[in-house]
Amino acid sequence: MRGDGLKVVSGSCIAVIGGGPAGCASAIKLIKEAGKKGIRIKVIIFEGKDFERHYNQCVGVLSQPITRLFEEGLEMPFPGHLIKREIAGYVLHRPGSTLELSGESGTYATRRILFDRFMLQSAQDLGAEVIRSRVTGLEFNGDSVHIYTEDKFLKADAVVGAFGIDDGIADALEQASAHTFIYRRPPKVLDTIVAKVHIDLQVLQERFGNRIHAFIPLELRRIEFGAITPKGDHIIMNIAGRGLTSGDMDGFIAYPPVAGLVHDLDLSGLDYFKGRYPIRPASGICGDRFAAVGDATGLIRPYKGKGINVALETGTKAAETMIGKGLSAAALSAYPASFHHLYADFLYGNIFRSLVTVSIRTGFVDRVLNRAKDDPNLKDVLFKVVSGEGTYRDVVRKLSRPEELTALGLGFLRNLPVALIRR
Numbered sequence: 011m012r013g014d015g016l017k018v019v020s021g022s023c024i025a026v027i028g029g030g031p032a033g034c035a036s037a038i039k040l041i042k043e044a045g046k047k048g049i050r051i052k053v054i055i056f057e058g059k060d061f062e063r064h065y066n067q068c069v070g071v072l073s074q075p076i077t078r079l080f081e082e083g084l085e086m087p088f089p090g091h092l093i094k095r096e097i098a099g100y101v102l103h104r105p106g107s108t109l110e111l112s113g114e115s116g117t118y119a120t121r122r123i124l125f126d127r128f129m130l131q132s133a134q135d136l137g138a139e140v141i142r143s144r145v146t147g148l149e150f151n152g153d154s155v156h157i158y159t160e161d162k163f164l165k166a167d168a169v170v171g172a173f174g175i176d177d178g179i180a181d182a183l184e185q186a187s188a189h190t191f192i193y194r195r196p197p198k199v200l201d202t203i204v205a206k207v208h209i210d211l212q213v214l215q216e217r218f219g220n221r222i223h224a225f226i227p228l229e230l231r232r233i234e235f236g237a238i239t240p241k242g243d244h245i246i247m248n249i250a251g252r253g254l255t256s257g258d259m260d261g262f263i264a265y266p267p268v269a270g271l272v273h274d275l276d277l278s279g280l281d282y283f284k285g286r287y288p289i290r291p292a293s294g295i296c297g298d299r300f301a302a303v304g305d306a307t308g309l310i311r312p313y314k315g316k317g318i319n320v321a322l323e324t325g326t327k328a329a330e331t332m333i334g335k336g337l338s339a340a341a342l343s344a345y346p347a348s349f350h351h352l353y354a355d356f357l358y359g360n361i362f363r364s365l366v367t368v369s370i371r372t373g374f375v376d377r378v379l380n381r382a383k384d385d386p387n388l389k390d391v392l393f394k395v396v397s398g399e400g401t402y403r404d405v406v407r408k409l410s411r412p413e414e415l416t417a418l419g420l421g422f423l424r425n426l427p428v429a430l431i432r433r
């Protein structure tokens with residue numbers, strides 16, 4: 011090990027596996043924090059994909075506090091030039107009814123591939139080296155981490171795991187760290203399918219406007235939720251659920267509230283892209299010479315996601331902890347504590363997700379949406395859920411107010427027998 015124990019010193023080398031938002035945020039912040047201490051470190055980003063060619067599953071919606079994460083966290087301006095559309099509101103759809111939701115949100119649609127290129131270029135401009143190769147194996151030795159890639163072998167002082175949801179590298183880590191408990195359980199995931207449809211600009215504007223259309227297709231059993239997001243010159247349709255197939259996307263497109271919006275668009279030869287996103291945190295996200303960031307932590311918000319925000323925040327915090335405290339397991343134990351609010355909100359998010367699942371199964375969700383039309387508090391809660399504004403803690407607390415509990419609770423009990431007979 012070069013340097014003083016497990017402290018980062020001039021000449022230390024930190025390898026970042028994955029050049030997505032989390033990896034780039036880590037690289038940018040590592041270099042900036044080291045610079046503040048007057049030390050010069052080597053940061054190497056390994057990225058297996060070519061961002062010029064590969065489609066990214068992500069819809070590319072950036073929501074607040076994205077501006078603060080750039081300005082205060084990464085100490086760089088928010089890249090406003092990447093905004094393709096400012097999202098003004100949301101429309102929740104059920105067969106035969108819609109609910110319009112709007113409020114202060116500062117939500118923007120970007121092209122994810124351009125966002126990724128911008129982040130990687132920013133890291134390179136600061137001096138990070140980018141190696142276009144997949145990492146295939148890791149060994150944690152006492153004094154360094156050995157990294158195997160498709161065409162190189164490298165020794166580093168520490169590794170940032172920014173590989174998203176990648177079974178290959180998760181397996182390699184599990185083997186490499188059998189005795190260190192690093193990354194001993196990868197995140198649990200939900201399937202997603204995405205389709206991109208180019209449409210006439212006038213139709214795009216008139217029909218979809220600057221609003222994200224969200225669907226709760228309780229009639230389509232495997233789909234937990236779906237959305238249509240307007241971008242610069244196209245829309246993105248996406249669905250999430252367990253065990254999804256292309257047939258589920260076909261079903262979503264034929265689902266009456268969706269068909270009402272897309273039936274006359276040219277959907278021939280549509281490409282479907284499969285992906286996943288985490289729904290349960292990984293365990294062992296840090297240890298001697300290792301910190302996982304972004305999706306690899308599994309800390310995405312149920313429904314809204316905000317995965318890019320989590321990526322930037324965890325990437326920034328991991329870098330601050332490595333430079334400020336060191337690379338040992340004890341030093342890095344401060345890292346998860348630095349975003350404790352994400353863990354806390356994850357619990358509330360899961361409580362909320364369970365409530366929604368039960369509401370969907372019992373059909374009670376329709377009563378909630380109808381009631382929200384005349385109930386500003388409930389409408390505000392739903393806006394916060396779909397826009398990602400505020401925390402799930404606030405959402406659950408607002409729903410727990412005595413008047414809401416009485417109205418919703420009685421409604422739910424009234425609905426339950428009907429739902430049980432229906433099943």
Ligand SMILES: Cc1cc2nc3c(=O)[nH]c(=O)nc-3n(C[C@H](O)[C@H](O)[C@H](O)COP(=O)(O)OP(=O)(O)OC[C@H]3O[C@@H](n4cnc5c(N)ncnc54)[C@H](O)[C@@H]3O)c2cc1C
Binds near residue numbers: 027073285305310
């Ligand atoms: C359908 C869908 C829609 C979404 N929409 C949104 C949205 O609108 N807004 C939002 O905020 N979030 C959204 N998300 C979530 C968001 O995409 C992720 O949370 C975010 O990309 C996480 O960033 P990351 O850097 O952790 O991982 P990633 O973006 O997945 O980046 C990981 C990188 O690591 C690379 N990699 C993996 N393994 C290796 C290896 N062994 N060697 C080298 N490189 C490797 C990959 O090629 C990849 O580029 C969406 C997700 C899905 C699935």
